[in-house]
Amino acid sequence: MGRKEIFFGLFLMALSALFYGLTYQFPQQTLAFSPKIFPRFVSACLFIVAAVMVGQGVAALRRGSPAGPPGPPADRAFLVRLSLGLLMGYAYTRLLTLTGYLVITPPFIAGVMLVFKEKRWLRIVATSIITPIVLYFLFRKVFKVPLPRFNLF
């Protein structure tokens, strides 16, 4: 309990205030129930509970109570791995429909394996080639779920 609670509490208070404010743009009430009732109620509740958390955080800081659950480790190597994982995930979502599933998935799996510090090249090559093929057949042939094909040109 402490600084983290205050930070998240203030962030959520701002978020809920923003959502509440945006409801003023909604159309005027024509029926017994308007689109603004529920979002206003929820954002007001969130604002109050977030304020309570800020209060708890301040009280904990004053008491000097021990830290709560550990946050993300400051370990630089982990942060690099997490950023790479996110970046690869984002690239995969952008490129899947352009290049097609079978083209982009092997390098994606190989990349994530490297992020997970896999060093055996044979394992990387085998997993990144066999897995997409198995999944392709499972999705397309067994469960009839279409996967994107090459679409660049």
Next chain:
Amino acid sequence: MPDIVQGFLFVLHPFHFPFLVLGVGLGIIVGALPGLTASVGIILLLPFIFNLDPSTAMVMLCGAFCGGIYGGSISAILISTPGTPSAAATVLDGYPLAQKGEAGKAIGVATIASTSGGIISTFCLMFFAPKLARVALEFGPEEYFALTVFGLTVIASVAGKSLTKGLISGLFGLLIATVGLDPVEGYARFSFDIPDLMGGFSLLPVLIGLFAISQIFVQLEAVGKGIKRYEQKIGKVLPSAKELKKLLGVIISCSFLGTFIGIIPGTGGAIASFLAYNEARRWSKDPDSFGQGNIAGIAAPEAANNGTTGGAMVPLLTLGIPGDVVTAVMLGCLLLIGLKPGPLLFKENPDVVAAIFAGLLLANVLILLLGVVSVKIFPRVLRVPHSMLFPIIFTLCFLGAFSLNNSTYDMFIALVFGLIGYVMQKNGFPAAPVVLGVILGPIAEDVLARALIISRGDWSTLIKSPISLFFYGISLLSVAYSIQRLRRSKKS
């Protein structure tokens, strides 16, 4: 009302039965792998079931549900790491017995107890659910709103260590649910003229992100730390007839206890298994042997946690209220495959309900068969390197999100919620209340709107019905109980 015989004929059909086997098998494997829970197993199956008919899809999901809960016991026994939270109590006696070289017997007892728990709870489900559904058919929008409020109080029960953070998670889920078209006038709320946001956030990418992708990011922290292994040989699996006879009372009573606890929304397998463990110890003639490899200490929690599977399906199927995290995910799955859980499910889809009943029963029989036959493979499953497993799961997550609408936007949303889920997890905000908020929010708003429109804006209509008052009353009790439980756990 569901025709059980038809349900069995459906599940045992050569086209449908392999899906049950696949569901149970995958559930056991995912449940056994530390870091992946039964919820993740169910979520990973979702992309495969979109094109299946609802009954087959539900049979497969029921298999994964029961298999996942059972699978958690395997890693609990072999490497002292429960695969699922509900298997935490199994570690207490399972691991010491495995260390004595009797891992086979420990898994055998867990398998028999899990099967018994699952079967007994399914019979209870078959008995109670149709009766409760018949009562619930009389509910109007006012009663449904009160019922949804009761469902939302489950947030307090799954809040984890901090009620404030649990409530924030739940309200965050409710806020997310307000994005997109409103249920009455069709006005696009908080969409900022972005077409993709007009439909709101689909449930599947949110589930995949919060439960599965966030777990991959968590595992990134443990890269290079190595995985625990069980190196001893696995010998005899089945306990002797004398031992089984001794366990019979514990297994049956804990199965009923688990079923009863499962029916109460907001409880779940973890509570049931610890309660059953304590009861078994309290009634044992040799309580001191508990914690040192007593097989009753394995049978009790396993019978209870699998007992919750059928129990938790009672409020889920009849009222549309999830009992715990896994059933919240199951509720999401039901909605995604086009089924609306609640009393109307029994009226409009009795074939699906019958398939669920038969599927749950046969899934538990399969657990017995697969558990006993493949016991020697389990240590090998636990040795699968994370560097192979998680990249494959990452790919499956993306394909699952994509398969919902054939849209990369959903993949992006899954990734974003993966990051949100990771940040939440690392800062003590539970993910389960978000899911409850996302699922129950639109339902609550819809029934509230209907109630107010019917009553021409008279808010007092919400508290006029005795059934509504009853649900508000038990909602208060549920919250009070959760607060008391949190206080007690903080003290201890």
